[in-house]
Amino acid sequence: MVGVRDLDPSASPLDYYGYELRRLREAAGLKQAQLGDVIYCTGSLIGQVETTKRVPTRDFSERVDAALGTDGHFSRLVGLVLRSVLPTWFQAYAEMEARAAYISTFQAQLVYGLLQTEDYARAVLGVPTGGDLEANVAARMERQRILDREIPPLMWVVLSEAVLHQEIGGREVMRNQLAHLLALRSREWVQVQILPFQAGAHVGLDGSFTLLRFDGDPDIVYTEDFVQGHMTANPQALREGSLRYDHLQAAALSLEDSAALIARVMEERYGHQPAPDGRELA
Structure with missing residues (x-):
């Protein structure tokens, strides 16, 4: 078992976090259990974070900062850890x-990661075996913090209608996820369109892809296969990706009709339905 005294703080952000947590906790004269009592967790959890057995969350880090008076030290560090x-x-x-100023993406099977609810993300990330599920979920939620920046990226998302019908995590999770998509309409920098089944064959049949545009840097097109992702700034690939995206936007429903379809699927497929005895099923 790794002990804190064996940690090399330069080995990784997680090692540095564990090293700093122990150092500053001891400087405050607190045992693990005492700090745990202050931030409403177990001393065992404190020890697991200090020895890199558990990945800290942002909420944990903010509570540690408040308890130890560390002026946001762990809240800043946790972003690197989760990355x-x-x-x-x-x-x-x-x-x-x-870093992107503009994100445009087409998603054929899943809600785009930046727009996923925590429960939906947990269901998606829980499918592969191995790894720390809660750490992976926390990392995905951390990515979404860019949407809360003072100047967030402009985002335009086209989702296949199949995304709405593919039940991920159960009916309640899907209902909340679709409600979240509708709630995003209050953010003028996030736009969601649905590519309906009636569009038939389309240029997105090859799969999902994302275009990232920057202020002052070359644009990028990103795709994934079942092994890993691929980024390229190749002008021909960017031209092809941009053209495909334009066609998908043109074939998709309007923003208003897209919201109406999301709401209809949410109610008809995932809404409360009466059981045979007349009681409602969640």
């Missing part, structure tokens, strides 16, 4: 995504 939890091949994309 490091992402698959190695995905980290470069996540960094570019966080």
Whole structure:
């Protein structure tokens, strides 16, 4: 078992976080259980974070900062920790995504990661075996913080209608996810269109893809296969991706009709339905 005294704080953001948590906790004269009592968790959890057995969440970090008076030290550090939890091949994309001024994406099977609810993300990320599920969920939620920046990226999302019908995590999770998509209409910088089944064959049949545009840097097109993701700034690939996206937007429902379809699927497919005895089923 790794002990805190064996940690190399330069080995990774997680090692540095554990090292700093122990150092500053001891400087405050607190045992693990005492700090746990203050931030409403167990001393065991404190020890697991200090020895890198558990990945800290942002909520945990904010409570530690408040308890130890560390002026946001852990709240700043946890972003690096959660970024490091992402698959190695995905980290470069996540960094570019966080810097993008404009994000346009077509998703054929799932709600785009930046728009997923926590429960939906947990259901999606829980399908593969192995890894720390809660850490992966926390990392996905951390990515979404770019939407709360003072100047967030402009985002235009086209979802296949299949995304609305593919039940991920159960009916309640899907109902809440679709409600979340509708709630995003209050954010003028996030626009969601639905590509309906009636569109028939379309240029997105090859799969999902994302275009990232930057202020002052080359644009990027990103695709994924079942092994890893691929980013390129190749002008021909960008031209092809942009043209495909334009066609998908043109074939998709209007913003108003898209919202109406989301609401209809939410109520008809995932809404409360009466059981044979007349009682409602969740």
